Amino acid sequence: MIRIIAAIALCIGAPALFASPTAAQSAIALGERPIKRAEVVAFVKRQFAQMDVNRDGHVDPREYEAYRAAQGDRTGAGLGYIGRRWFERADANGDGRVTPEEAQARPLQLFDMADANRDGVASLQEQSVASLFMGR
Template sequence: MATALMMSALGALALTSGIALAAGQPHDMGDHPMGDLTRAQAIAMANGHFDRMDVNKDGKLDRADREAMHARMAAEMFDRADANHDGMISRDEWNAGAAKLAEMREHGGPGMHGRPMMRHMGMMADADGDRAITREEFQKRALEHFDRVDANHDGTISAAEREQAHAAMREHSERK
């Protein structure tokens, strides 16, 4: 159960803390700024992700938040599969969803990589081992990753630093 909490929490932490930062995407990444990224922006992004995931607004990411996120995700998945929005998933709708999932897996679509790494990062984010991640723990982990990507330690991640980190991550995942 703790692992599922950590995976849920760190899906967003991964985006915040550097996996997405390291991606070097030239296009707008939603709340991820284009170009250089400062420490202050990374903290603001981490806080935004934390706020969205802290469903019950109690200042920590725990089992209750995980269950609420899973319920929301299940409802969203059902809505996507129910193409005609009749409240039922037909065999054709089911098969279309299965085909889409198979295509994502084949092409390495979102969420198909990095799950073991996110699980490991989640356990590291829970610094006190209480199976809940506080805002401070969340920020700390995000900034630790930021600092690793910020190779010249100037407080800003440049496109070159993102590409360097992305290449290192690709090399690491290819060795596994």
């Protein structure tokens, strides 16, 4: 469970993050409220749509890099930040493009690990426990 909540933080976000990566963004802070699995799914879908500029159903390295550049240097600025290793981690089959399914796989895997009681919600208590493993 090491870094689970940190990884979730990189994969989920508040509705304000759905606008554009350069828009003023307010994020949900960890430990602020329970986070639902359905929120993770919805966020990843919206964020994927933002990255897939040409709407061909996958994100290629150029789209990923453009999205990263547009979001700016917001490391630790809240939920939803796409990190520098996102593409290589998401491209599970190594074909040089990320599908919606690949984009969802890691965030959901990390969420499921944090959701200890498997009720579809990372409760405040579960977030707190996962944070302990991070040394926060």
